Amino acid sequence: NAAPLELVVVPCLSDNYAFLIHNSATGETALIDAPEAQPIADALDSRGWTLSDILITHHHNDHIDGVAVLRDGARVIGASADAHRLPPLDLAVDEDTNLTVCGQQTNVLDVSGHTIGHVAYHLPGAGLAFTADSLMALGCGRLFEGTPAQMWSSMLKLRALPAETLICSGHEYTMTNARFAASLDPDNAALISRIEKVETARSEGVATVPSVLGDELKTNPFLRADASEFKAVLGMADEADVDVFAYVRAQKDKF
Ligand code: ZN
Ligand code: FE
Numbered sequence: 001n002a003a004p005l006e007l008v009v010v011p012c013l014s015d016n017y018a019f020l021i022h023n024s025a026t027g028e029t030a031l032i033d034a035p036e037a038q039p040i041a042d043a044l045d046s047r048g049w050t051l052s053d054i055l056i057t058h059h060h061n062d063h064i065d066g067v068a069v070l071r072d073g074a075r076v077i078g079a080s081a082d083a084h085r086l087p088p089l090d091l092a093v094d095e096d097t098n099l100t101v102c103g104q105q106t107n108v109l110d111v112s113g114h115t116i117g118h119v120a121y122h123l124p125g126a127g128l129a130f131t132a133d134s135l136m137a138l139g140c141g142r143l144f145e146g147t148p149a150q151m152w153s154s155m156l157k158l159r160a161l162p163a164e165t166l167i168c169s170g171h172e173y174t175m176t177n178a179r180f181a182a183s184l185d186p187d188n189a190a191l192i193s194r195i196e197k198v199e200t201a202r203s204e205g206v207a208t209v210p211s212v213l214g215d216e217l218k219t220n221p222f223l224r225a226d227a228s229e230f231k232a233v234l235g236m237a238d239e240a241d242v243d244v245f246a247y248v249r250a251q252k253d254k255f
Contacts, residue, residue, distance in 0.1 A: 004126070005021045005022065005023055005102055005104065005123070005126045005128070006020075006021065006022040006023075006024065007019060007020070007021055007126075007128065007166070007168070007210075008020040008021075008022070008043055008047075009168075009207055009209065009210070010039050010040050010043045011039065011172075011207070012035035012036045012039050012040070012066075013035050013036055013062060015171050015172045015173065016033075016035035016036075016062050016063075016170060016171055016172075017033075017035075017168070017169070017170055017171065017172065017207065017209050018031060018032065018033050018034060018035055018039075018040050018066075019031070019032040019033070019130060019168050020032075020040070020043060020044070020049070021101070021102050021123075021126070021128070022047070022049055022102065023102040023103045023104075025103070026102065026103050028052040028053070028101075028102045028103065029044070029049040029050060029051055029052055029053075029102070030051070030052060030053040030054070030055060030101045030102050031051055031053070031054045031055070031070065031074075032054075032055045032057070032121065032130040032132075032168065033055070033056060033057055033063040033064075033130075033132060033170060034054060034056075034063070034064060034065065034066030034067045034070055035062045035063060035065060035066060036065055036066045037065075037066035037069035037070050040066055040070060041069075041070065051070060051071075051072070051073075051074035052074055052075065052102070053074055053075045053076075053077060053101050053102070054067055054070065054071060054074050054075070054076045054077065055077045055078070055101065055106075055121050055130065056076070056077065056078035056079075056086055056087070056089075057118060057119055057120065057121070057130065057131075057132035057133070057134075057170070058079075058082065058114065058115045058117065058118040058119070058132060058133065059082050059085040059086050059115060059117070060115070060133070062170075063132060063133075063170065064086060064087055067087040068087060071087070075090045075091055076088065076089055076090045076091070077089065077090065077091045077092075077093055077099070077101075078092065078093070078119075079092070079093060079094065079108070079110075079117045079118075079119045080092035080093060080094050081094065081110075081116070081117035082115075082117035082118075082119075093108045093119070094108060094110070095107075095108050095109065095110055101121070101123070104123045104125045104126050105123065105124060105125055106121050106122070106123050107121070107122040107123075107124065108120075108121060109121075109122055109154075109157055109158070110154070110157075111131065111134035111135070111154035111157060111158065112145075112146045112150045112151075112154060113134060113140070113141065113143055113145075113146035113147075113148075113150045113151025113152075113154045114132075114133040114134060114140075114141030114142060114143065114144055114145070114146065114151070115133075115144055115145045115146070116145045116146055116150075118132065118133065118134055118141075118154075120132070120134055120135075120158065122161060122165070124162070127162065127164055127165050127166060128165065128166050128168060128210075129158065129161055129165050129166070129167055129168065129213070130168045131158060131167055131168065131169045131170075132169060132170035133169070133170050133171070134151075134154050134155075134158065134169075135154075135155060135158045135167055135169060135216065135220075135222070135223070136167075136169040136170070136171060136173060136174075136177065136209075137167065137169055137173070137174040137177065137198075137208050137209050137210075137211040137216070137220075138174050138177035138178050138181050138194070138198075138211075138216070138219060138220050138221075139173055139174070139176075139177035139180070139181075139220065139222060139252070140155065140220075140222040140249070141170075142249075142252075142253065143249060148242060148245050148246035148249055149242050149246075151222075151245070151249065152225065152241065152242045152245040152246075155222055155223055155225075155245070158213075159213075159217065159223050161213055162213070163212075163213050163214035163217065164212065164213070164214060165212070165213040166210040166211070166212060166213075167209075167210055167211050167212070167213055167216060168209065168210040169209050169210070169211070171209075172207060172208065172209060174198050174202070174208040174209070174211075175198060175199070175202050175208075176255075178191075178194070178195045178198050178199075179255075180221075180251075180252050180255045181195075181219065181220070181221050182195060183255070184221055184230075184233070184234065184248065184251065185221060185224075185230060185233060187233070188218075188219065190215075190218035190219050191218070191219040194215060194218075194219045221248050222245065222248060222249070225241050225242070225244040225245035225248060226241035226244070230244075231244055234247065234248075
């Protein structure tokens with residue numbers, strides 16, 4: 001399928017993002033997460049698009065509340081592990097599901113940690129990963145249900161995607177995440193220059209999501225728990241990677 005997908009970022013509620021992807025060759029449109037119906041309906045109407053699919057990442061209200069109003073014939077897709085607490089699914093998926101969305105192969109990744117059963121959707125042909133509250137711009141989701149070991153293994157899974165992948169995460173938390181990252185890693189040159197860009201974007205009201213995975217690799221403390229230079233800065237040179245991750249996550253909770 002030669003036609004590239006169009007990606008639309010839809011701000012919702014106070015700091016959530018929903019995403020639309022559209023294939024102009026087939027006319028298909030998919031929504032990833034539905035924090036609230038109205039802004040998404042408006043984004044669809046202004047483009048003359050109709051939803052073919054709704055992909056859900058996890059069960060929290062700020063990701064599913066708009067599904068009931070928006071579904072209207074669309075195929076609703078979510079994790080089989082979470083089907084009991086998601087809106088009724090037309091297709092329950094797991095990592096073994098062969099899924100095509102908007103004409104693109106769509107890989108389901110179990111990225112448990114924020115919740116158990118949280119999934120990400122990776123469209124390798126489009127260079128897009130929808131990560132919601134797992135990997136976020138300069139951050140990762142809080143551990144409501146999972147263990148640090150689960151979230152660290154989810155980080156490793158996402159980190160293995162191609163570096164040019166656009167990480168479409170669920171919230172505009174980047175400025176707070178940046179301040180936290182800088183508090184741990186103040187001499188990281190890539191982080192310092194990224195924070196300047198984040199500050200400029202936010203002062204202009206521009207979204208910092210999606211972000212590029214390659215930038216996250218250099219700057220996101222939650223992806224760097226096994227980096228020897230970062231461990232040394234934390235005074236944890238001899239600690240296990242997962243223990244460094246757990247420490248960073250616990251520090252963020254207190255920040
Ligand atoms: Zn959530
Ligand atoms: Fe959320």
